[in-house]
Amino acid sequence: MKPRPFTYVRPHSVAEAVAALSRHGESARILAGGQSLVAMLNLRLVEASAIIDISRLTELSNMRVVGNALEVGAAVTQNRLLTWPDLAKRLPLLAVALPNVGHFQTRNRGTVCGSIAHADPSSEIPLSLAMLGGEVVLASPRGTRTLKAQEFQTGVLSTSRAPDEMIIAGRFPLDKSRTAAFREVSRRQGDFAIVAIGAYLKDADTICLGIGGAADRPFVTDIALGKPVTDQIEDIVWQLGGHEDIHATPHMRRDLVRRLAPIVIEEARA
Amino acid sequence: MSEIEKGARVPVQLVLNGTAHTGFAESRMLLSDFLREVLGATDVHVGCEHGVCGCCTVLIDGVAARSCLTLAVQAEATTIETASSLASADGELNHLQAAFRKHHALQCGFCTPGILMSLTDLLRREPEPTRERVVDVVSGHLCRCTGYSGIIDAAMDAVNAGSPKT
Structure with missing residues (x-):
């Protein structure tokens, strides 16, 4: 059409x-x-x-380190962020999550902030932003304001952006961990995730776990490594709200989280 | 600020396969339709029109992209390459195309122009990709004839034969 x-x-x-x-x-x-x-x-x-x-606005096509975060302008493509030289070292979560965003061909044009603005609950970039405690910078005739990722995304394809506001940048906090893990289940490589799971080691005893696709927005929680992981995951799957669509039932999504989360947590510890 | 009113037809200038062209488009016209219907580039195949199948993939300023997810007016002053730019003027196939023929990497051929352009972008950027990387890039296309193995084999063969004509 x-x-x-x-x-x-x-x-x-x-x-x-x-x-x-x-x-x-x-x-x-x-x-x-x-x-x-x-x-x-x-x-x-x-x-x-x-x-x-706004795709040709040079003001918005920069990536720069501001304080302890990487600020990504609203015209920066996903593939360009993937080629940021310090990505694997300073943003290991994005280094493993971004290759799952759409396909090579769509990442060539698709932008990092566009994905944040679209607020698809199964999207990898909003999930990573929420897990890292990142921020969204919005501009309007009233000036600019900055929102935490978790305040910005309010539900399925919905955000707290006012109608006269536009995203001008996303801020990804750097050096939250040295390694990270990310896996998702989809019908075809690059398709929408039925369930997406990311994890990184916050400190010696705590894993930050993020789950996409299973609730109306990214779900982020801490996993204590001193306690049995499967018990904690069992609590989490019942907090996800039972998201249902053509691809999977709530039952299947809970089961995918039960099976995938321990693998990703184990990979993040390595 | 430039603004194109709803329904207005404006000239769009771009370079298609080395030749400068101007055509008229409404703001809502997709690049895929502009290339096919206005400029006559019927080697751009239109499949799903929502970015899933990859048939309409062309190079926009050297970068593989879905022409159905790009507006014609966004392509103003860009350089577009399509599959018919790959063979030489006398019809000799380049390495990649020859490898497709050798490995039976197509049957009906509908998805082929898009896949050729994605692989052209990949091989220019990464002249020696792994098989896994090729699979990743080809996963952005739907092919309902080949089962993909011929396409992957052809791409790996083209890697070994040297980079395609650029």
Whole structure:
């Protein structure tokens, strides 16, 4: 299918983008990589009066270390973040999670912040951001504000972004761990995860465990290594809320978490 | 700020397989449709139109991407390469295409142009990928004829034969 007609806006600065967003109102959408948005426009799952294309804004195409976090601009693609030279050393969770994001071809255009904005509960990038305690930077005519990942994503495809706000950057805290592990179950490599699980060692006795695809948003919790892991996982699977769709029943998702989580935790300890 | 009103048709300029072209497009026209219907590049195959099948994959400024998930107006002033850029002017197949023929890496051929362009991008960036890496890249395409093993074999053969003509 094809998108319904819309007005296309190409701003030359973030200020112009924010102004266009206010002017066109609630049904305007920000287009960065378009790997989710254009598909949804094609399927007419989303209707937009205006599309504001920020993909060429040089202001938003930077990755830089700010304090103890990597700030990723809203036009930076997923494959570009994958080639950040310090990724494996300073953001090991992203180094193992990002190869699961879509396919090589969609990562070439799909953006890191676009994935955060889309807020799919099975997405790897919002899950990683939540696990690392990262932040989302939003701009509007009122200025900028920063939200914790967990405050930003409120449910399935829903966030606390106001209609006149746009994401300008995501901040991923660096050096949270030296190693990390990530695995997911999907019908085909690169398809939406039925269940995605990430883990990293927080300190000698604690694992940070993150679960995607099994609830309406990323689920992040601590696992105490001094206590039996399977008992703790059994508690967790009943907290996930029983997300059901065409791919899996809540029962299957709980079972996948039971089987996958101990493997990922073990890998994260190694 | 530039703005294209709903329904307005505007000129889009780009370089397709080494030749500069201008065509007219509405803001909602997909790059895949622009290439096929306006510029006549029917080697761009359109399958699912929501980014799943990979048939419409082309190189946009040297980078493999779904042309159905890109608007034609976004391709303004870019360089586009499609499968018909791969063979030489007299029709001689490049290493990758010849390997596809040798390994029966296609039957109906519908998915082939997209896969060739993904592998072209991969082999330019990483001239000696592992088999696992090739499988990862080809996983972004659906092929309903071959079962993929011929495609993977052909790609690995092209790796050993040297990088494809660029």
